Amino acid sequence: MxxxxxxxxxxxxxxxxxxxxxxxxxxxxxxxxxxxxxxxxxxxxxxxxxxxxxxxxxxxxxxxxxxxxxxxxxxxxxxxxxxxxxxxxxLPKLEQGQYYFHELIGCNVYEGHTQLGEIAQIIDLNGNQLISVDNKGKEILIPLKDELLITVDIENKKVVVNLPDGLLDIYND
Missing domain, CATH: 2.40.30.60 (RimM)
Structure with a gap:
């Protein structure tokens, strides 16, 4: 195994x-x-x-x-x-639209039509789950909240997010 x-x-x-x-x-x-x-x-x-x-x-x-x-x-x-x-x-089978966190690893993350990167890992900080996105070697942390995840398509490895204003600004030099 x-x-x-x-x-x-x-x-x-x-x-x-x-x-x-x-x-x-x-x-x-x-x-x-x-x-x-x-x-x-x-x-x-x-x-x-x-x-x-x-x-x-x-x-x-x-x-x-x-x-x-x-x-x-x-x-x-x-x-x-x-x-x-x-x-x-x-693992028990989930209903349609549900997913396990490990299934998010490797999914491409988009905000609108802009690709932000690929999910590298899920981080749990005292009950706060974060998606770690690899953006050309830079890490972007996105809260794993239903209201931010617009579409999660595990089959096509695609996650569409709607990020709060200013979140990406903290990662831009």
């Missing part, structure tokens, strides 16, 4: 107890939907390694997880800061 075929579910933030449990910070909109997970991929030395779950308890954006084969505090310590991934194919 390649990382490009996956989405990040969260990250191991600390150990819990002495029997190998770990605390995970979930980076998803609806954490409770992951209560019945059987396995995840953990990034280990740049590779995705499958880990099977014995137990999982979700509380808000955090989860307490006991993985199979991780039975000691020392084993659990090795997992701290590991990112967790799931296959993109496990």
């Amino acid at each position: 390649k990382q490009t075929d996956c989405y990040q579910l969260g990250e191991v933030i600390k150990t819990h107890g002495l029997k190998g449990e770990v605390s995970i910070l979930l980076d998803v909109d609806f954490p409770d939907e992951y209560q019945n997970l059987e396995s995840v991929f953990l990034e280990q030395s740049g590779k995705l390694v499958p880990f099977f779950i014995d137990t999982i308890q979700i509380n808000g954006k955090k989860a307490l997880v006991q993985f199979e084969d991780i039975q000691s505090l020392d084993d659990a310590k090795e997992l701290i800061k590991s990112k967790l991934f799931l296959s993109l194919s496990s």
